Amino acid sequence: MEIDKAIRESDDTRLKTKYSNAVYVITRALALYSIEEVAFSFNGGKDSTVLLHLLRAGYFLHRGEQNCPNGVLTDFPIRTIYFESASAFPEINSFTYDIAKTYGMQMDIIRSDFKSGLETLLKAKPIRAIFLGVRIGDPTAVGQEQFSPSSPGWPSFMRVNPILDWSYRDVWAFLLTCKVQYCSLYDQGYTSIGSIYDTVPNSLLSISNTSSKEKFKPAYLLPDGRLERAGRVKKISSSNGTRLPAVNNGPDSVDSHRNWMFTASVIGVGDEILFGTVEDQLGPSLCRKLHSIGWLTSQTAVVRNDIDSVAEEIERCKSTNDMVFLYGGVGPLHSDVTSAGVAKAFGVRLAPDEEFEEYLRHLIGDHCTGDRNEMAQLPEGITELLHHEKLPVPLIKCQNVIVLSATNATELDKQWDCLIELTGSDGCLVTTEPYSSKRLTTNLTDVETAQPLSKLCLEFPDLYIGCFRESRQGPLVISFEGKDLARIQAALESLCKKFHPEAFSEVN
Numbered sequence: 001m002e003i004d005k006a007i008r009e010s011d012d013t014r015l016k017t018k019y020s021n022a023v024y025v026i027t028r029a030l031a032l033y034s035i036e037e038v039a040f041s042f043n044g045g046k047d048s049t050v051l052l053h054l055l056r057a058g059y060f061l062h063r064g065e066q067n068c069p070n071g072v073l074t075d076f077p078i079r080t081i082y083f084e085s086a087s088a089f090p091e092i093n094s095f096t097y098d099i100a101k102t103y104g105m106q107m108d109i110i111r112s113d114f115k116s117g118l119e120t121l122l123k124a125k126p127i128r129a130i131f132l133g134v135r136i137g138d139p140t141a142v143g144q145e146q147f148s149p150s151s152p153g154w155p156s157f158m159r160v161n162p163i164l165d166w167s168y169r170d171v172w173a174f175l176l177t178c179k180v181q182y183c184s185l186y187d188q189g190y191t192s193i194g195s196i197y198d199t200v201p202n203s204l205l206s207i208s209n210t211s212s213k214e215k216f217k218p219a220y221l222l223p224d225g226r227l228e229r230a231g232r233v234k235k236i237s238s239s240n241g242t243r244l245p246a247v248n249n250g251p252d253s254v255d256s257h258r259n260w261m262f263t264a265s266v267i268g269v270g271d272e273i274l275f276g277t278v279e280d281q282l283g284p285s286l287c288r289k290l291h292s293i294g295w296l297t298s299q300t301a302v303v304r305n306d307i308d309s310v311a312e313e314i315e316r317c318k319s320t321n322d323m324v325f326l327y328g329g330v331g332p333l334h335s336d337v338t339s340a341g342v343a344k345a346f347g348v349r350l351a352p353d354e355e356f357e358e359y360l361r362h363l364i365g366d367h368c369t370g371d372r373n374e375m376a377q378l379p380e381g382i383t384e385l386l387h388h389e390k391l392p393v394p395l396i397k398c399q400n401v402i403v404l405s406a407t408n409a410t411e412l413d414k415q416w417d418c419l420i421e422l423t424g425s426d427g428c429l430v431t432t433e434p435y436s437s438k439r440l441t442t443n444l445t446d447v448e449t450a451q452p453l454s455k456l457c458l459e460f461p462d463l464y465i466g467c468f469r470e471s472r473q474g475p476l477v478i479s480f481e482g483k484d485l486a487r488i489q490a491a492l493e494s495l496c497k498k499f500h501p502e503a504f505s506e507v508n
């Protein structure tokens with residue numbers, strides 16, 4: 001069988017492993033379901049094309065050589081379904097039909113949407129499992145495994161994803177090693193193909209030339225598989241996980257983000273901070289940064305390098321704050337439990353993240369002796385990687401929890417600036433009206449000031465009125481924090497009126 005032979009003769013060990021794992025999934029599925037009970041969802045895309053040849057190889061190995069004369073598989077025995085759409089590229093459409101002819105595929109063409117098309121098909125045919133070319137980086141792969149039952153609300157069948165763990169590089173290594181035909185669009189700079197309305201060639205493959213028509217390199221030359229979908233027109237993402245404001249700051253501010261009061265919680269992970277052997281710089285710095293964008297830090301905490309401690313703290317904070325920031329405990333060491341804590345708090349497992357692995361590969365290169373796949377374990381199904389060109393590794397966002405990998409104040413400054421750039425516009429870490437503050441000092445005693453101050457707090461519930469002393473004998477400092485300077489001034493005046501004129505002086 002030519003595919004099996006090409007892989008066996010290749011010296012790409014990674015590809016061999018990916019191939020044998022995928023073929024194993026296919027042969028397991030063919031052992032579990034009869035040939036009438038399986039179908040292949042084929043759309044002429046590169047991932048589907050890989051899967052077609054893996055299925056041919058898998059079927060060949062499943063049946064044994066004696067059933068395929070001279071090691072040649074004449075007809076493709078698995079029912080194939082193609083959802084044809086008017087918005088598909090004509091090149092994709094004709095490639096799909098041509099390939100079906102070349103390999104003798106029995107193709108059911110469905111012209112309705114996926115769900116109702118499958119409902120009709122499954123009523124008519126005994127199909128129980130469908131092979132798909134879904135890969136872990138695809139938006140639809142979230143939460144899937146190699147065998148995943150269809151989602152609630154969908155007709156019931158098993159989704160079989162033999163190439164779930166394949167990377168962009170693996171796909172091209174396979175297609176080129178096996179020298180199989182693929183859709184011509186991939187030689188014109190397209191790297192992932194959706195509809196004609198949402199797909200353009202990947203600009204990272206553009207060849208600058210002086211003529212009017214832009215030219216592109218082939219898809220297999222994309223140096224960085226993470227940017228496979230750069231040719232897809234972006235859908236506007238909603239700021240998932242961001243709750244409505246915790247506190248509303250006045251009647252005329254309801255529809256303006258700038259006046260919303262957002263709250264955050266800051267959690268440090270580090271035994272050393274708790275031992276007192278390392279000074280925590282990041283927590284206070286984060287509080288200042290949040291304050292500078294008009295956010296309120298409702299709480300900071302430092303927890304042990306222990307999964308349960310991290311998870312419990314996140315669980316406590318994530319539902320009562322707009323955002324939760326985590327720092328410390330990020331990396332591949334035994335003490336780096338932050339990702340596991342996040343996963344536990346959200347009740348998901350940790351799974352290798354292919355995209356993150358690519359970043360680590362770029363960063364660590366060949367110096368790494370460990371399994372990068374293991375190092376790139378992130379909470380499954382809830383992780384969003386926030387890329388910024390200035391950061392070597394993306395920031396990790398799991399719903400409203402952001403994991404910062406900074407280890408010192410300089411790194412934090414950089415990550416923070418990138419974070420603001422990345423998330424400031426989508427409502428997730430929106431900059432709101434900054435706080436104004438004023439301070440008064442007084443030599444009045446606590447007893448004298450206590451009651452008037454309590455009354456003042458009731459009069460000005462929109463302000464934070466706090467008191468502290470720098471020493472027991474020194475003056476009392478009264479601080480006023482709020483978003484409306486006029487209200488602060490009014491509070492100050494109201495307090496001063498309650499005492500003799502020289503009782504207070506304003507300080508910076």
Ligand SMILES: Cc1cc2nc3c(=O)[nH]c(=O)nc-3n(C[C@H](O)[C@H](O)[C@H](O)COP(=O)(O)O)c2cc1C
Nearest residue numbers: 041083114118130132140149150151152154159194
């Ligand atoms: C054979 C097949 C089975 C599918 N099964 C499911 C499913 O069980 N649950 C689901 O949410 N979507 C399912 N989908 C839909 C895909 O997850 C996804 O929405 C679809 O491929 C559209 O992707 P696009 O928005 O990138 O075009 C299925 C699609 C196909 C072709």
Ligand SMILES: Nc1ncnc2c1ncn2[C@@H]1O[C@H](COP(=O)(O)OP(=O)(O)OP(=O)(O)O)[C@@H](O)[C@H]1O
Nearest residue numbers: 041042043045046047048082083132133134192193
């Ligand atoms: N119109 C369709 N008809 C049949 N199957 C489809 C269709 N669209 C998607 N699929 C299934 O979903 C899988 C994932 O689709 P996806 O678009 O991510 O990959 P692809 O089209 O194979 O490659 P590419 O990422 O280059 O577009 C396909 O491999 C195929 O199994």
Ligand SMILES: [Mg+2]
Nearest residue numbers: 045192193194
């Ligand atoms: Mg596609």
